[in-house]
Amino acid sequence: MTRLFRPNVVCMAGYVPGEQPRGGGFIKLNTNENPYPPSPKVLSAIVEAVTDRLRLYPDPMTTAFREAAASLHGIDPSMILAGNGSDDVLTIITRAFVGPGDPAAYATPSYLLYKTLIQLQDGRAVVVPYSADWTLDLSALKVPGLRLVYIANPDSPSGTAMTRNRIVEILQAVDCPVLVDEAYGDFADPGCHSIPLLKDHPNLMVSRTFSKGYSLAGIRLGYLAASSEIIDQLVKVKDSYNCDALSQAAGVAALGDQPYLAETRSKVIATRTRLALALRALGYEVPESHSNFVWATAGPPAREVFARLKERRILVRLMSYPGYPEGLRVSIGTDEEIDHFLETLREII
Amino acid sequence: MTRLFRPNVVCMAGYVPGEQPRGGGFIKLNTNENPYPPSPKVLSAIVEAVTDRLRLYPDPMTTAFREAAASLHGIDPSMILAGNGSDDVLTIITRAFVGPGDPAAYATPSYLLYKTLIQLQDGRAVVVPYSADWTLDLSALKVPGLRLVYIANPDSPSGTAMTRNRIVEILQAVDCPVLVDEAYGDFADPGCHSIPLLKDHPNLMVSRTFSKGYSLAGIRLGYLAASSEIIDQLVKVKDSYNCDALSQAAGVAALGDQPYLAETRSKVIATRTRLALALRALGYEVPESHSNFVWATAGPPAREVFARLKERRILVRLMSYPGYPEGLRVSIGTDEEIDHFLETLREII
Numbered sequence: 001m002t003r004l005f006r007p008n009v010v011c012m013a014g015y016v017p018g019e020q021p022r023g024g025g026f027i028k029l030n031t032n033e034n035p036y037p038p039s040p041k042v043l044s045a046i047v048e049a050v051t052d053r054l055r056l057y058p059d060p061m062t063t064a065f066r067e068a069a070a071s072l073h074g075i076d077p078s079m080i081l082a083g084n085g086s087d088d089v090l091t092i093i094t095r096a097f098v099g100p101g102d103p104a105a106y107a108t109p110s111y112l113l114y115k116t117l118i119q120l121q122d123g124r125a126v127v128v129p130y131s132a133d134w135t136l137d138l139s140a141l142k143v144p145g146l147r148l149v150y151i152a153n154p155d156s157p158s159g160t161a162m163t164r165n166r167i168v169e170i171l172q173a174v175d176c177p178v179l180v181d182e183a184y185g186d187f188a189d190p191g192c193h194s195i196p197l198l199k200d201h202p203n204l205m206v207s208r209t210f211s212k213g214y215s216l217a218g219i220r221l222g223y224l225a226a227s228s229e230i231i232d233q234l235v236k237v238k239d240s241y242n243c244d245a246l247s248q249a250a251g252v253a254a255l256g257d258q259p260y261l262a263e264t265r266s267k268v269i270a271t272r273t274r275l276a277l278a279l280r281a282l283g284y285e286v287p288e289s290h291s292n293f294v295w296a297t298a299g300p301p302a303r304e305v306f307a308r309l310k311e312r313r314i315l316v317r318l319m320s321y322p323g324y325p326e327g328l329r330v331s332i333g334t335d336e337e338i339d340h341f342l343e344t345l346r347e348i349i
Numbered sequence: 350m351t352r353l354f355r356p357n358v359v360c361m362a363g364y365v366p367g368e369q370p371r372g373g374g375f376i377k378l379n380t381n382e383n384p385y386p387p388s389p390k391v392l393s394a395i396v397e398a399v400t401d402r403l404r405l406y407p408d409p410m411t412t413a414f415r416e417a418a419a420s421l422h423g424i425d426p427s428m429i430l431a432g433n434g435s436d437d438v439l440t441i442i443t444r445a446f447v448g449p450g451d452p453a454a455y456a457t458p459s460y461l462l463y464k465t466l467i468q469l470q471d472g473r474a475v476v477v478p479y480s481a482d483w484t485l486d487l488s489a490l491k492v493p494g495l496r497l498v499y500i501a502n503p504d505s506p507s508g509t510a511m512t513r514n515r516i517v518e519i520l521q522a523v524d525c526p527v528l529v530d531e532a533y534g535d536f537a538d539p540g541c542h543s544i545p546l547l548k549d550h551p552n553l554m555v556s557r558t559f560s561k562g563y564s565l566a567g568i569r570l571g572y573l574a575a576s577s578e579i580i581d582q583l584v585k586v587k588d589s590y591n592c593d594a595l596s597q598a599a600g601v602a603a604l605g606d607q608p609y610l611a612e613t614r615s616k617v618i619a620t621r622t623r624l625a626l627a628l629r630a631l632g633y634e635v636p637e638s639h640s641n642f643v644w645a646t647a648g649p650p651a652r653e654v655f656a657r658l659k660e661r662r663i664l665v666r667l668m669s670y671p672g673y674p675e676g677l678r679v680s681i682g683t684d685e686e687i688d689h690f691l692e693t694l695r696e697i698i
Contacts, residue, residue, distance in 0.1 A: 002582060004446060004526055005445055005582050006444075006447075009585060012585060015589055017406070017409050017589040017590065020408055020409060022408065031406055033406065037404055038401070043399050043403070046403075047396055047399050050392050050395045050396050052387070053567060054386075054392070054566070054567035054568055055384075055387060055565065056377070056567055057366070057369055057380055057382065057566040058369075058566075058569070060366050060369060084433050084437075084569075084588070084591065085588065087589065087590065088588055091588055096354055096355060097354060097355060099355050099357075099471065120444060120586060122448065177353055203353075211406070215403070215404035216403055216404065217405055217590075218593060218594035220590060220591075220593040233354050236364075236469075239433070239436045239437055239440055240364055240366040240436065241366065241434055241436065241569060242437075242569075244567060246395070246567070246595055
């Protein structure tokens with residue numbers, strides 16, 4: 001039957017998510033989950049929504065959630081689109097803008113899913129490399145007929161963030177929509193956030209997720225902020241009921257508990273600072289992170305260290321990008337987890 | 350910015366889901382939700398899963414769910430793919446098989462989403478009309494290069510079901526994959542179910558949902574049964590984490606409580622029989638339903654009756670298909686709801 005699939009689907013490798021071990025006993029520092037639990041108010045809101053009403057379809061337009069997100073960002077609810085995780089948002093956007101043969105650009109090293117999404121549309125991937133100082137050469141975006149640009153800000157695996165002025169330069173350099181993926185935005189300096197740019201830049205789209213800052217990777221919720229003209233078209237592309245009733249309730253509660261977010265963010269940032277210093281002291285190069293992970297290169301062979309850590313039941317992410325040194329992306333765990341990771345690393349290297 | 354969208358997206362109307370009124374006080378007989386609550390065991394399983402573990406990503410391959418579904422159907426877990434509702438399954442399939450200009454066929458009148466999904470891929474819709482006795486003229490499927498066929502069985506809005514032998518005739522009439530959408534399969538005679546055909550028909554795919562029989566439209570869960578070769582390719586197309594942790598827990602619990610499903614199914618079928626007889630007595634034509642709704646045509650002008658029912662806070666679905674009489678699709682409610690609907694209808698007409 002594979003002869004009947006679209007050739008681009010058969011030929012592609014598919015995105016491989018970070019390992020999710022089913023057995024316990026691992027210290028998971030490999031998929032940038034938040035080490036702290038979700039807000040108790042969020043867990044209560046979910047439990048309250050587990051009623052007989054689950055027999056009904058959820059609100060297809062996630063009205064209450066859009067109002068809450070719009071209020072947080074000071075924009076109109078018509079400028080918000082909710083997704084089944086921000087991956088769903090990225091999928092919807094790619095399907096809306098990129099057709100077969102259409103060029104779409106993404107920075108590298110960055111989130112590997114962008115390439116997969118372009119391949120699924122049979123589009124043409126345009127790669128914009130980061131330089132050694134983690135800036136982008138915008139001349140690489142001068143591609144005729146470019147349909148879409150993906151920029152993760154902060155980026156993964158580097159953890160680095162571009163200032164809002166740098167984002168404006170990208171928006172002005174192209175004649176197409178630019179998706180700024182702020183999955184890690186909750187851990188960044190607010191001066192890097194792009195939603196305030198929406199009022200002056202109609203080609204900007206900004207995605208957010210509840211998987212990182214809000215500790216809710218398990219419920220699948222993300223959203224896009226963009227002009228209402230863009231959102232209106234994207235609504236036609238999304239599945240009608242892409243967000244379930246429980247994630248909608250969780251999202252409203254999570255947005256409503258900003259003090260909890262601020263508290264876990266502070267803890268993560270403090271641990272991140274300590275981890276980066278410790279890794280640099282061990283000889284690693286670690287760029288300044290604005291995320292909930294750090295990117296360690298130039299130390300002992302990453303592949304070997306990765307394997308030895310895994311033997312000791314510590315999972316980090318080994319990442320390879322052509323033209324860049326292989327490295328280890330280490331998610332920020334609790335202080336205890338990071339202490340154990342550092343002790344084990346010192347034994348290994 | 351709309352000039353930058355794919356032209357097929359800008360030109361299409363988009364799927365319009367049935368109305369989900371946010372205020373209360375409506376009798377909802379318009380979106381084929383189950384009038385009975387989910388199994389208490391399912392609600393307990395969801396609540397038990399609302400823990401700090403929601404900070405973690407869910408199992409991307411929904412391993413426990415696949416095992417439970419495979420066991421129920423007596424097939425291998427590698428033959429199951431879970432989706433964020435069966436709409437997600439339909440989206441994944443369409444993206445995998447249908448590219449721009451590719452012909453894809455669906456029966457009509459049927460689920461309007463099939464056409465939307467083909468439009469989103471910029472494919473070419475091939476319409477296969479039902480005849481007056483709700484059978485399909487298979488010669489309409491003789492289209493060169495046909496990539497995919499969608500058949501809802503039982504169908505909506507007719508509620509009618511084809512026997513397994515009729516499905517075999519379709520599978521043999523084409524040289525492409527056939528998706529048999531069994532969203533309403535839980536209310537049908539098991540002799541209509543197609544999963545037993547998988548072992549002999551590699552071009553068959555069968556989708557199921559938890560939104561109807563299992564009363565779980567709010568959690569978004571569906572699945573596909575197909576050959577493992579087909580599933581392996583579809584995994585590349587789906588979002589990595591398309592099913593959240595709570596719906597996975599709910600799905601396993603729901604599949605494990607077959608006595609509850611049997612009980613609600615019996616109640617729905619008894620009410621369905623009574624409603625069809627009452628509507629026929631009022632002069633409507635109502636085909637034999639194998640679903641949780643009935644399709645009423647040939648009575649007083651459907652549009653007017655629909656509006657008057659809505660004034661009285663009863664929502665049914667008014668449906669129009671070119672070449673077919675306009676009709677009302679009435680979901681099976683509780684006995685009290687259907688009594689109230691029938692009383693109100695008698696006053697109106």
